[in-house]
Amino acid sequence: MSWLSRGLIALASLIMIGVFFKPLWEITLYAPQYKEGLKMIIWVNKIEGGTKNDLKNINLLNHYVGMKKIDPDAIPELKILPIVFGFMVLFGFIVALTGNKKLLYTWVVLIIVIGIASLVDFWWWEYDYGHNLNPHAPIKIPGMAYQPPMFGCKDLLNFRACAFPSTGTYLLALSGTLGVIAAAIEYIRGKKG
């Protein structure tokens, strides 16, 4: 492996550490009386409200349509993801240290798989959250589901729900891209050699 690729994969690992310090996704609910929005911020290991009480207030409003309470302690992903990314950071540094090309390709394949799997999982979680409703909910609207969007905004009864990836996700994307570039450089160099 060239010094350039080793540098790139080291940098990719370094950037990936950022995922522990920046949120991955933000979902905001707007209504006339919530101009400032009720915010749900998703991190690699926790879900937080935009303010101290936002999560409590989202749960309170959601119980009328029978949505499950968002309880961060009951979401296994928040326990698995930190281990996965922690492993990938470590793995990336090992690739940089050893300069092993095969390990580099493995890292790149893994990060792509993890990225896709995370998005699919997130979508599935949102689907479940919006569809798996308490049959005894006081407000029942035939055919209505409350699955929040992943990108962009969507009207859900009196609320407008908007969701966008946040800094952590962009850092992951950047990290993955750097890995792919490193792999591409090595692949091209290998062909030439």
Next chain:
Amino acid sequence: MKAKFRLTLLSAVAVGLVSVGANAQSPAEKVYVPHGKYDEFYAFLSGGFDGQVNVYGLPSGRHLKTIPVFSAYPMNGYGYSEETKAMLMTSHGWIPWGDSHHPELSQTNGVPDGRWLFINENNTPRVARIDLKTFETTEILEIPFSGGNHASTFITPNSEYITAATRFSVPIPQKDVPIAEYKKYFKGTLTFVRADKPGQMDIAFQILVPGYNYDLAHCGKGPSFGWCFFTSYNTEQAHTLLEINASMRDKDYIAAVNWKRAEECIREGKYKEVQTKYAHNYRPDDTRIAKTEWKTSVKWIIPKQCPGVIYYLPTPKSPHGVDVSPDGKYIIGGGKLATVIPIHSFEKMINAIKNKQFAGEVEGIPILKYEAINHCELPNPCLGPLHTEFDGRGRAYTSCFISSDVVIYDYKNCKILDRVPTYYSVGHLMIPGGDSAKPWGKYLLPMNKITKDLFLPTGPELPHAAQLYDISGDKPQFLLDMTELGEPHYAQAIPAKLLMDKTLKIFDLEENKHPYAVKEEEKTKVVRNGNEVHIYMTAIRSHFTPDNIEGIKVGDVVYFHVTNIEQDWDIPHGFAILGANTSNLLIMPGETLTLKWIPKEPGVYPFYCTDFCSALHQEMQGYIRVSPKGSNVPLKYGTGDEMHVAK
């Protein structure tokens, strides 16, 4: 040709721009606060015989809130809930009503700072503190040795003290004497209350003075810092038919009190400690449970034993208001029966004291010579001058009851500049910051005593009225007729931006230290203690926990301790139960309030949320079962499927 036309048009626009003055906007445009915008000022108007403080926005005139102070307020349970009833305790027992008069904002360096609002009660002498983070009354102190606490709550420039005084002199200490022996037994007190320490409001000292009627006050600032001025009337010391008998003398007095000198006398031990009993009611931030502390003594300063503490300034005639100019140099008396407005000079007063220019003495209080202290007399001002406010631009505004107008004048040069009408018979008037060292000016609000035909008639009893004037330009511009609650005496106003960002939105549930608070539904319970039953209840959209309670017996005293466990802005819950002899509770997010209920007959009684809190507010209800005395129905409670048996 085209260029010429353009030039003409431009000049026309320019002329138009130059001529845009203060009156360029119509009154309607000036008082209209569009959706999404806020008023420029908070105005705090006393409620007079409603006993409260009413908060309005200016210039819209919108009523924003009634802050209960001296009167019970069933709308939110003030005075009825177990947490607030001690606020209305006095040495005469629990009193559900008061007569609130003169609100005063706390000050730093003579400028309102928006920490607190103080207000007095005239009938059963008291003073109160309102916290401007919550807009709630947090402290009430009773004033002993007083009758008719009218010259109150005027403040010193750093909120060191607020004043209190006897409008109705009384036998001091109280005793059974013939009323006709007024001159022998009746005395007045001028009281200074320590005001800058929340929870520790206390009487610093009382100055024992001759038995006149002490009416209003204002304290000095700048050069006159360290002094407060109290008007007096009835120096005739009449005890009956005062309208004639107290209007005999040409001049009564403004009492000038040197409170710095009083502090010295206290330090030097020149005072008399007198035993008495008076209530200090305080509602702390953490438990929010008001408690009464009984205080047992006050310090009296006798003028003879503390020379230099007080002087009398002769002032025509039965003066009502006394107001100090923003620069602290002039003291204006509103001689309600006088044909002039006397303006005294503080500098002259100090010189007169130095040069002993005395016209006499009464009970050890030197009377200064009128000519030695008077700066000027404003001639032919109006009829029945009462109160004066300042705009910070060298102009004084005095309200005139009899002639129903406000006279505007240059108080340094004693020159009348303008006058504006009021509808009708104006009492107090208010300019934002108008009694402080730095008035914000801008608006003038005369508050009237007679309404008659101003608004749609509502039977014999009408609302009081105020007029809002824009005084920012050269000529005052009439803007608005405002209705008022009760009878506002004085008022205060402060720029909205100084208060609105500090106001509390919710009570933090984690900080709730109420001993009966429950912060999670799982922890709710019912506890019997002899015939007392305590229900630890939560309220959250849209149910109470517990909402079914059984096992109460006739003869029990039931306490509903309801904690609103919401943490969202403007989601209060109410609580009311059939047959309660008190009121409802209006419980703010994070707050715990308690309703005491004594069921008299067996049966099942509904309770419910009284504040439309949510889409399923109508479902927010519950039942409590009352069994006959001696019945063995177990104490059970719950919400939903499961009923718990009380331990």
